[in-house]
Amino acid sequence: MKRKFILKRVKVRQINAFEQYLNNMAKQGWLLKKMRWGLYFEKSLPQDLHYHVALDLGSSVVDPNLETVKSQEQKDFLVDFGYQYVCQSGVFQVYVGDDKQSLYNDEYVDSKALKRVLLKEMFSNDIYPLGLWLLLVIMTFLNKYQQLMILKNNALIFLYSFVAIVMIFIAGEILVTIKLLNNQELKLSDLKSKFNQKADIAVLLISGAIAIALLPIQLLLFGFLLIGLIYLGMFMINEVERQDPIKRFALMLIVSSIVLMTTALVLNGNVFIDDALSILIDYETKENIDIYELKGLDNYIKDLIIECNEVKDNKEIINGIEIYRNEDNITVAIKNNRVIVGELDEQTIVKELTEK
């Protein structure tokens, strides 16, 4: 059975265009089977179908894939009317009907329902993720996670720019929804937003290309591992349990714990940090002397090297060179962007740091 996956999120304001899109796909022989982080189609004979998207007032704001009791009641109600249930995701339930007649035909009643659904969607799709991104940005400024920020300037700029663009995009979505909500006489027929399946893929490809060009391979692999774990976890939860909120919450806790433990293991792993440092700050060993050419966040890396060698309390300055020693005769000597570490005498220090 041929299948197709379209990476595309559907928003409430696109439902009219989405219905038309599904009808067109059916005419080409592609029938929608499920919606989960995208659209899943199965190949069939071309058919002239009438898809209808119902607004699910009973959907959960916190857990969009939970099949609530109210969602099930609406499904039973519409199936009783002869509609064929296809799938559900978030605030949508998709059906196939015998004709084009709309599910909704009272503008006053439907306007209120529409606004409630728009609000639900705004909280679960926009405000909640925006909060998570903000939390991520705040966490990067905490000392504990500073090691993640030992990056070349351009990679750091990319990461922060990417996060900023995502947050601006989400803020834009929120503003569009607020504008719709402020329309006193909002009707379903007012929802004229187009449905473009290619837009999300283009954004993903461009972001991926820039990330591969700028980020160290270890961070990329770690990022893929995290995304893969989260996606696999959510996939398994939705396959195992969609109707019991307590079981779903317990499964999400387990998945979150696995993701956090993996993150902690990787971040605390000396191999990861040492490799990251060696790539990002040009590091070599010469005759038992470790030599660092610093780039990017130089002051932070200098402090890190001093701290790693436990020399910070013992400092002197000779010929503009900062020299730190410890009781085990390990010396860290710094001048401009060059740092040398080892059992160093003054002659070696001056030779390495003043002749370069």
Place this chain on the structure above:
Amino acid sequence: MAKQQFELLTETMFYVLMAFLNGEKCGIEIADYIAEVTKGRVSVGPGTLYTILGKYEKAGYIIETKVAGRKRTYALSPIGKEAYQTEVRRLKQVLEDVERMG
């Protein structure tokens, strides 16, 4: 005139209340009743009907009397009957005003 729970009863909402006058009904029966009584002039979309029934149940206008598999049956409550009769009096007043003023 503002209603007890609703500022406005649309035509569809009014006919849904009317549908319960001669007994309890499920969703399809309500839709068929409205189409028959209005001779096809008023049709109620299933999505709209579901929303209206949810609002009426929350407001206490109707109560669920039976659940048989997928089918849920509702009946009019005394509050719902009062809301219906209030709307009928209002509509009659409107008609009298029209007939008097032309």
